[in-house]
Amino acid sequence: MNLVLNGDAQRFPDLRTIADLVAHLELDPRKVAVERNLEIVPRSAYQTTVIADGDRIEIVHFIGGG
Amino acid sequence: MSGSIQGEDTWTVAGRTFTSRLIVGTGKYKDYAQNAAAAEAAGAEIVTVALRRVNLSDPNQPMLVDYVKPDRFTFLPNTAGCFTGEDAVRTLRLAREAGGWDLVKLEVLSDTKHLLPDMEETLRALKLLIAEGFQVMVYCSDDPVYARKLEDAGAAAIMPAAAPIGSGRGIQNTLNLGLIIEQSKVPVLVDAGVGTASDAVLAMELGCDAVLMNTAIAEAKDPIRMAGAMRHAVIAGREAFLAGRMAKRSYADPSSPRGGLI
Numbered sequence: 040m041n042l043v044l045n046g047d048a049q050r051f052p053d054l055r056t057i058a059d060l061v062a063h064l065e066l067d068p069r070k071v072a073v074e075r076n077l078e079i080v081p082r083s084a085y086q087t088t089v090i091a092d093g094d095r096i097e098i099v100h101f102i103g104g105g
Numbered sequence: 106m107s108g109s110i111q112g113e114d115t116w117t118v119a120g121r122t123f124t125s126r127l128i129v130g131t132g133k134y135k136d137y138a139q140n141a142a143a144a145e146a147a148g149a150e151i152v153t154v155a156l157r158r159v160n161l162s163d164p165n166q167p168m169l170v171d172y173v174k175p176d177r178f179t180f181l182p183n184t185a186g187c188f189t190g191e192d193a194v195r196t197l198r199l200a201r202e203a204g205g206w207d208l209v210k211l212e213v214l215s216d217t218k219h220l221l222p223d224m225e226e227t228l229r230a231l232k233l234l235i236a237e238g239f240q241v242m243v244y245c246s247d248d249p250v251y252a253r254k255l256e257d258a259g260a261a262a263i264m265p266a267a268a269p270i271g272s273g274r275g276i277q278n279t280l281n282l283g284l285i286i287e288q289s290k291v292p293v294l295v296d297a298g299v300g301t302a303s304d305a306v307l308a309m310e311l312g313c314d315a316v317l318m319n320t321a322i323a324e325a326k327d328p329i330r331m332a333g334a335m336r337h338a339v340i341a342g343r344e345a346f347l348a349g350r351m352a353k354r355s356y357a358d359p360s361s362p363r364g365g366l367i
Contacts, residue, residue, distance in 0.1 A: 044161065045158040045159070045161060046158070064159075064161060064164060065164045066159060066164055070168055070170055070203075071159055071203065072156075072199040072200070072202040072203035073202075074195075074199060077195070079198050079199065079202050080202075081202060082202065097158065097199070098158065098159045098161070099156050099157060099158055099159060099199050099203065100156070100157070100159050100168065100169075100170075100203060101154040101155070101156060101168075101169050101170060101180065101182065101200075101203060101204070102131075102154070102155050102156075102157045102169050103130070103131035103132040103133070103134060103137070103140060103154065103155065103169055104130060104131060104132045104153055104154055104155025104156075104183055104185050104319075105130030105131075105132045105133070105153055105155075105183070105185065105270065105271075105297075105319030105320065
């Protein structure tokens, strides 16, 4: 499937949910926040939020800043 | 917001009470370990953090939260790099989800050269954020008129820049800063522009509730030592403010008695 992840169009194996994507990327779900097509995906909804071909997904975290 | 008995001098923002009056940023350090050590040396209870895309090409790179831990410090997510209210709201919605709290720092910038705030857009963004339930500490210009508008709109704290972000120039307009402190019922913090300890002392002597800084510590030759210096500076300035300084005179007044000279 194709997703636009953090601004880059990328091809992925078929993934069903946000939880699948976060696991595929080997990210710690406790340390990131996810937006799907400009909508926040609450951490509690990763398992139930289905992703579709062409979705625009942002995965962010805290870094140093002033 | 004024303090009381020495040792019980706290300040409160958005219902959260803190003892340390020094908030430190987490940018520009050599690494996150140095960053964490500086925050400890500063005695900080609040640290500002930024929100950015995860580097997906290297998921094992060091992460801020593994060093500067959210259970040790109150994270204050910022909107650094945002130029519109919508950018700021989007960023802080994600920050709320990443951290699960509502206390945030709003900064809406106008120009990459001086990074001074766009106050019209800042005020608009503040109203959007308050409508979504955020408690907003607002980076702003040292303009008492806009500071009043921010407070009237529901800002949790007013945070005027002493000088442009990262410039290290110190307080450029003590008169305006004094007016903002005098008129504000919410905490006032100097945010940005502090260069060295005396700048922090002056901010606190003027009656600020706290000081927020990043570059002054991170770009010192010895950041950990400077963090300690800033801790003392903020305490010294606060204590001097509470003690109440002597009156200024035009001429000398000897400290030794005039009488009894041999």
